Amino acid sequence: MADFSTLARPYAKAAFELARDGGGYATWGEALSALAAAVKAPEIAALIGHPALFKADLAEVLAQALGSKLGPQATSLLKLLVENNRLQVAPQIAEQYEALRAEAESRIDVEVTSAAPVDASQQTQLANAIGKRLSRNVTVTWKTDESLIAGAVIRAGDLVIDGSVKGELDKLHTALAT
Numbered sequence: 001m002a003d004f005s006t007l008a009r010p011y012a013k014a015a016f017e018l019a020r021d022g023g024g025y026a027t028w029g030e031a032l033s034a035l036a037a038a039v040k041a042p043e044i045a046a047l048i049g050h051p052a053l054f055k056a057d058l059a060e061v062l063a064q065a066l067g068s069k070l071g072p073q074a075t076s077l078l079k080l081l082v083e084n085n086r087l088q089v090a091p092q093i094a095e096q097y098e099a100l101r102a103e104a105e106s107r108i109d110v111e112v113t114s115a116a117p118v119d120a121s122q123q124t125q126l127a128n129a130i131g132k133r134l135s136r137n138v139t140v141t142w143k144t145d146e147s148l149i150a151g152a153v154i155r156a157g158d159l160v161i162d163g164s165v166k167g168e169l170d171k172l173h174t175a176l177a178t
Helices: 005-022 025-040 042-047 055-069 072-083 087-104 120-134 165-177
Strands: 107-114 137-144 152-156 159-162
Touching: 005 025, 005 072, 005 087, 025 042, 025 055, 025 072, 025 087, 042 055, 055 072, 072 087, 087 107, 107 120, 120 137, 120 152
Parallel strands: 107 137
Antiparallel strands: 107 152, 152 159
């Protein structure tokens, strides 16, 4: 699949600005998520760009199918995407919108992969420490990977903190090999 992130950026930014100005982050998030899911559906994907289907008909069918999930502004966005042959970009628009929303709401999703299960009190302490370090509200997903030997790897967006024994051994191997 082609990388549509550049095409999606202005649409995501416009939706974000409308949501910010109208105070409807959640509403826009739900609408864009529903639109992205519809576009990913095989039945709809087959209709996008079909030569026997008029653009206006496709937009109308999608608007009716999504019904109450789209407000008037999101329906206008849907029609604009169809008219400009950009409907297939909807999943990337939703993704970029959520990134803008998370930044505005000072929140971030964090993935912690540890070598052994972490008990609940340590999870709470680590989540609080990560939130304080990043100055954000964090939502932590916990995973276990025994191949790390000991320690943990923390991923928060582009930030990766590798505190695992496996990571240290890999660094040592690289240093010795050069």
